[in-house]
Amino acid sequence: MIGVLTHHWANKEQVNQARELLDRNGLAQSKAPGFISRQTFISLADETKITTLVTWENNEIYDAWRASPERAAVMSGARVLWSRPTESERFEVVGRIES
Numbered sequence: 404m405i406g407v408l409t410h411h412w413a414n415k416e417q418v419n420q421a422r423e424l425l426d427r428n429g430l431a432q433s434k435a436p437g438f439i440s441r442q443t444f445i446s447l448a449d450e451t452k453i454t455t456l457v458t459w460e461n462n463e464i465y466d467a468w469r470a471s472p473e474r475a476a477v478m479s480g481a482r483v484l485w486s487r488p489t490e491s492e493r494f495e496v497v498g499r500i501e502s
Contacts, residue, residue, distance in 0.1 A: 404439065405462055409491040411453045413484055418451055421484040424477070425453060431477045432457060437464030451486065458496060465493070 413421035422443075429441045437460040446452035459465040468474055 404496040405459050405465060406494045406496050407455075407457045407459065407465060407491060408494065409455050409457075409489055411455075411489045412449075412486045413451045413453060414486045415451055417484050418453075421453060424481055424484060425455060428474070428477045429455070429457075431473050432468065435464075435468050435471070435473070437461065438468075462493065 411421060411425065422445075425443060429443065432438050432441060439458040439460065441455060441457045444454040444456070446454065459468070
């Protein structure tokens with residue numbers, strides 16, 4: 404299992420639109436094979452910083468999602484919402500504790 408941690412910085416006047424876009428992307432992801440879970444975080448220090456943590460079964464499945472027409476359709480035009488490039492990193496999930 405992998406986790407993909409992605410930081411997005413929305414333009415100050417477009418934070419709501421950026422969140423809505425990321426929510427639509429999350430909904431589309433949730434229907435993709437190999438999707439496990441997604442959480443969205445808003446920074447307490449910077450309200451324009453939106454971070455997502457998405458877990459997938461493996462790298463290959465995530466790569467397939469990234470190349471999918473569904474993702475392309477949802478994310479079309481997203482670049483105008485960001486004040487700087489997104490930063491994304493993949494991690495191997497080695498432990499998980501939930502209550």
